[in-house]
Amino acid sequence: MSNFFKETDIDTSQAEAIVTETLKNCDDGELYLENHKSESIVLDDNKIKSSTYNSDQGYGFRAVTGEVVAYSHSNDISKESLKKSSDNLKDTLKSKKGTYNHEIPKTNNKYYENINPIESKTFDSKIDLLNSVNNYLRSKGSIVNQVTANFLGEHKSIEIIRSDNQVLKDDRPLVRFNVSVVLEKDGKKETGVYGIGGRQSYDDYLKDGSWKDVCDEAFRIANVNLESKPAPAGEMKVVLGPGWPAILIHEAIGHGLEGDFNRKKTSAFHNLMGQQVASEGVTIVDDGTLHQRRGSLTIDDEGTPTENTVLIENGILKNYMQDRLNARLMGTKSTGSGRRESYKHVVLPRMRNTMMLSGKYSQDEMISSVDKGIFAVSFGGGQVDITSGKFVFNCTEAYEINNGKIGSPIKGATLIGDGPSILKEVSLVGNDMKLDPGIGTCGKAGQGVPVGVAQPSILINKMTVGGTKL
Amino acid sequence: MIRDQEFLKDIASYCIENSKKLGATDVGVKVIHSVSENVSFRNKKLDESNRADSFAVNLTTYIEKKKSSINSSDLSKSNLEKLIERCIDATKITPSDENNSLPDKELMSKEIRDLNLYDETHYPNDKKIEFLKKVEETASTDEKIVNTEAGFTENKNNFILANSNGFLGGYKTSNFSSSCVAVSRINGAMERDYEFGSTRFLQDMMKPEKIGKIAADKAIKKLGPKKIKSEKIGVIFDKRISKGILSTLASAINASAIARGTSFLKDQINSEVFPNSINIIDDPKIEKGLGSQNFDSEGVETNSLKLVENGILKNYLIDTYYGKKLNLKSNGRSGGTTNLYFENGTLSFKDLLNSEKKFLYITETIGHGGNIITGDYSVGASGFMVEDGELTYPVSEITIAGNFKEMFKNITLANDLEMKYSTNAPTLLINKMTVAGK
Numbered sequence: 001m002s003n004f005f006k007e008t009d010i011d012t013s014q015a016e017a018i019v020t021e022t023l024k025n026c027d028d029g030e031l032y033l034e035n036h037k038s039e040s041i042v043l044d045d046n047k048i049k050s051s052t053y054n055s056d057q058g059y060g061f062r063a064v065t066g067e068v069v070a071y072s073h074s075n076d077i078s079k080e081s082l083k084k085s086s087d088n089l090k091d092t093l094k095s096k097k098g099t100y101n102h103e104i105p106k107t108n109n110k111y112y113e114n115i116n117p118i119e120s121k122t123f124d125s126k127i128d129l130l131n132s133v134n135n136y137l138r139s140k141g142s143i144v145n146q147v148t149a150n151f152l153g154e155h156k157s158i159e160i161i162r163s164d165n166q167v168l169k170d171d172r173p174l175v176r177f178n179v180s181v182v183l184e185k186d187g188k189k190e191t192g193v194y195g196i197g198g199r200q201s202y203d204d205y206l207k208d209g210s211w212k213d214v215c216d217e218a219f220r221i222a223n224v225n226l227e228s229k230p231a232p233a234g235e236m237k238v239v240l241g242p243g244w245p246a247i248l249i250h251e252a253i254g255h256g257l258e259g260d261f262n263r264k265k266t267s268a269f270h271n272l273m274g275q276q277v278a279s280e281g282v283t284i285v286d287d288g289t290l291h292q293r294r295g296s297l298t299i300d301d302e303g304t305p306t307e308n309t310v311l312i313e314n315g316i317l318k319n320y321m322q323d324r325l326n327a328r329l330m331g332t333k334s335t336g337s338g339r340r341e342s343y344k345h346v347v348l349p350r351m352r353n354t355m356m357l358s359g360k361y362s363q364d365e366m367i368s369s370v371d372k373g374i375f376a377v378s379f380g381g382g383q384v385d386i387t388s389g390k391f392v393f394n395c396t397e398a399y400e401i402n403n404g405k406i407g408s409p410i411k412g413a414t415l416i417g418d419g420p421s422i423l424k425e426v427s428l429v430g431n432d433m434k435l436d437p438g439i440g441t442c443g444k445a446g447q448g449v450p451v452g453v454a455q456p457s458i459l460i461n462k463m464t465v466g467g468t469k470l
Numbered sequence: 471m472i473r474d475q476e477f478l479k480d481i482a483s484y485c486i487e488n489s490k491k492l493g494a495t496d497v498g499v500k501v502i503h504s505v506s507e508n509v510s511f512r513n514k515k516l517d518e519s520n521r522a523d524s525f526a527v528n529l530t531t532y533i534e535k536k537k538s539s540i541n542s543s544d545l546s547k548s549n550l551e552k553l554i555e556r557c558i559d560a561t562k563i564t565p566s567d568e569n570n571s572l573p574d575k576e577l578m579s580k581e582i583r584d585l586n587l588y589d590e591t592h593y594p595n596d597k598k599i600e601f602l603k604k605v606e607e608t609a610s611t612d613e614k615i616v617n618t619e620a621g622f623t624e625n626k627n628n629f630i631l632a633n634s635n636g637f638l639g640g641y642k643t644s645n646f647s648s649s650c651v652a653v654s655r656i657n658g659a660m661e662r663d664y665e666f667g668s669t670r671f672l673q674d675m676m677k678p679e680k681i682g683k684i685a686a687d688k689a690i691k692k693l694g695p696k697k698i699k700s701e702k703i704g705v706i707f708d709k710r711i712s713k714g715i716l717s718t719l720a721s722a723i724n725a726s727a728i729a730r731g732t733s734f735l736k737d738q739i740n741s742e743v744f745p746n747s748i749n750i751i752d753d754p755k756i757e758k759g760l761g762s763q764n765f766d767s768e769g770v771e772t773n774s775l776k777l778v779e780n781g782i783l784k785n786y787l788i789d790t791y792y793g794k795k796l797n798l799k800s801n802g803r804s805g806g807t808t809n810l811y812f813e814n815g816t817l818s819f820k821d822l823l824n825s826e827k828k829f830l831y832i833t834e835t836i837g838h839g840g841n842i843i844t845g846d847y848s849v850g851a852s853g854f855m856v857e858d859g860e861l862t863y864p865v866s867e868i869t870i871a872g873n874f875k876e877m878f879k880n881i882t883l884a885n886d887l888e889m890k891y892s893t894n895a896p897t898l899l900i901n902k903m904t905v906a907g908k
Contacts, residue, residue: 048567049567051538052539052541053540054541055542055549056544058543068518069518070518071519071520072522073522075543076525088519088521091595123563124563127565146730182731184731190844191732191841191843231848231871233700233906235907235908264512265616265617346518346520382837383838387653387661388659388661388692388852390836390852391836391850392836392837411846412846413848413871414850415869466849466870467871467906468871470702
């Protein structure tokens with residue numbers, strides 16, 4: 001637990017007094033303090049390419065009245081700096097008058113332990129493991145052209161001081177271990193990438209040689225891609241594998257169901273509440289309460305405990321994801337989805353772990369029902385235009401399907417679809433829901449936050465596959 | 471207010487001296503202060519005001535050929551002392567790499583030229599608000615526009631870069647930027663488009679009315695898009711996205727990708743990569759340039775480079791580490807390109823549109839579908855059909871795909887280059903690409 005006012009000229013009660021005074025005519029707001037330590041160690045090209053330790057601390061002071069957000073942030077936690085921020089906020093909101101909403105739910109639940117993953121594994125042993133990864137992969141033969149592996153660990157302590165001295169705290173560990181391999185055969189080069197992570201210590205993920213599984217998976221993907229043929233171009237049936245391909249759900253549906261875009265009526269979903277937006281049998285939730293998952297949070301960045309929010313139930317749109325500001329303006333309550341990348345950023349409604357729940361079909365049934373289409377097993381990144389609803393994602397492992405059978409692997413192609421209509425094209429939902437391995441970062445308005453996704457295999461009737469082969 | 475050079479120098483010297491005391495043989499450090507003020511409007515009302523005051527120290531210590539780094543936002547000496555100790559401890563146990571070193575002394579920047587990168591004018595928030603009102607007023611004139619957002623950001627920055635070989639340099643920079651996003655609607659379907667301006671000097675900022683009008687016009691033009699049939703067709707890239715071709719080139723000729731063997735342009739130096747009419751320049755010394763700099767992120771002097779001359783790849787982008795690996799000298803491109811641009815082509819925009827009966831004109835791409843290793847490219851796109859030189863109807867929910875090696879060789883440039891970003895390209899045609907639609 002960080003003591004943010006140690007070694008400063010101000011103590012907690014003085015800071016609380018400034019907060020209460022600043023926010024007295026506001027609807028909402030808080031002083032958010034953050035101490036963030038992170039470490040990155042990268043092995044590349046047979047060498048430890050870099051080892052970097054980051055130590056960042058600061059505050060973000062926010063005042064909200066009506067629809068207006070005034071924000072001021074600084075690294076300098078001092079009386080003078082806080083007063084200057086306070087003046088700045090009061091000046092922005094001088095013509096507004098609000099009533100502070102003191103209500104904030106409390107929780108005793110915790111979804112991760114307060115450990116510091118950077119310190120819980122020695123620097124030496126991290127270097128040793130990276131070297132072992134390099135040796136292990138290179139021992140697979142001269143086909144291995146390049147190996148990159150890295151550790152990314154962090155520990156974030158936050159403290160939220162609300163008006164009238166309400167103080168909320170959280171300590172958040174996060175790790176990610178990543179392996180990327182480039183294979184070369186007959187002059188052709190292909191990459192395979194795999195990683196694991198979440199809110200535990202490295203050794204919880206890497207014990208019993210499970211780091212070898214990460215290497216093997218990266219190697220397997222690159223190997224498949226060495227045999228890949230040009231991807232087809234045009235509309236066809238698409239079977240998505242379970243797990244990480246759920247970034248389709250994240251892009252196509254998730255962003256469009258964030259409260260801010262719906263309050264502003266810029267989302268393609270803003271007038272669809274209570275309506276059928278997906279095939280029957282499709283249920284999608286956004287859950288912040290899964291233990292130790294990358295997208296989980298005990299409390300969000302406004303202090304609201306997270307929850308399991310049902311977004312779509314049996315095809316019907318049920319809820320948007322809300323932070324306090326958008327919830328207030330839309331006459332509902334926060335779903336614990338208020339998040340920010342750091343003290344340098346304003347709160348926005350964001351996803352946590354977005355999941356499509358299992359249905360009843362097997363993946364084999366889906367594949368055998370397709371005459372001509374593709375089977376997408378793994379993706380790189382995705383993106384969405386929430387206004388037009390168009391979204392894309394890139395396949396990093398995919399195969400042709402011909403006459404109900406999986407055929408050759410195909411080159412990485414972009415798939416494009418339309419958010420509000422894609423879920424109506426989901427004709428079969430699999431019985432094999434799987435969580436992603438804990439590697440996702442979602443970007444919105446220049447802010448990156450860790451997220452998770454999950455889904456079973458699904459069959460989509462019609463999507464445009466962006467290959468080169470007509 | 472932005473802190474002066476003396477304040478930053480003091481921190482930099484403290485870091486170097488203390489690191490040396492604890493056993494560092496070489497040290498590099500950067501100290502930065504930036505202040506930024508942003509105001510944003512939505513539907514003609516104040517939406518957000520944001521003030522940021524940020525410090526950063528980036529320190530790298532070497533013990534012979536071992537290296538480690540720390541970054542921190544807390545400049546207090548008690549904090550720095552602890553972090554330097556941590557950095558040195560990590561350096562001691564990090565394996566050596568023979569290519570780790572500070573840049574060669576003779577390559578370091580010797581004098582700092584005033585490139586006109588700092589405008590001390592402060593644009594108070596009241597003025598920003600007046601500006602944004604005008605932006606939104608113009609953007610929302612047409613009733614098809616149902617939502618507008620506009621923002622203005624003022625940024626002042628000062629830094630010192632120093633190393634234990636005696637290099638010490640830095641200067642102030644400023645940036646003013648304004649943007650407008652407009653959402654249009656017809657028959658329940660919406661489209662979004664934007665306009666954006668960014669300048670070193672306040673006086674050079676686009677007029678607010680122009681920003682608003684362009685955003686609204688573009689959003690309205692996109693309404694009612696069609697999905698087209700899959701086909702091979704000539705694709706014209708609007709200036710907003712044609713610069714992406716140069717960013718791809720920059721990644722592919724970065725010394726790290728070349729040395730690691732992970733670029734589709736590996737072994738292509740002095741080979742014809744583009745048609746022979748094409749020249750590509752990276753010039754760091756453009757007055758008021760958004761990408762201008764006196765030296766790179768290691769303090770190495772940067773000068774103008776012809777990356778591609780008459781279609782032939784002439785230079786990689788080289789820093790100290792990968793330079794040593796490739797047996798080449800750094801050309802001051804640690805941190806990447808500066809002001810990168812295609813020299814103008816010969817065809818006017820109109821002649822380019824008329825050079826064949828039918829084209830696809832792309833104004834926006836989405837997704838990250840470029841693979842630097844294989845050169846394969848596939849992204850989502852939207853834009854317009856061009857028939858007989860005229861934009862006939864909007865198109866969306868399609869993809870365009872090809873391979874960069876082929877695409878580069880089939881580029882034709884228009885002559886409408888503008889220096890609007892740090893990377894700039896004229897309108898360009900690629901003949902032909904696969905479009906996937908219906």
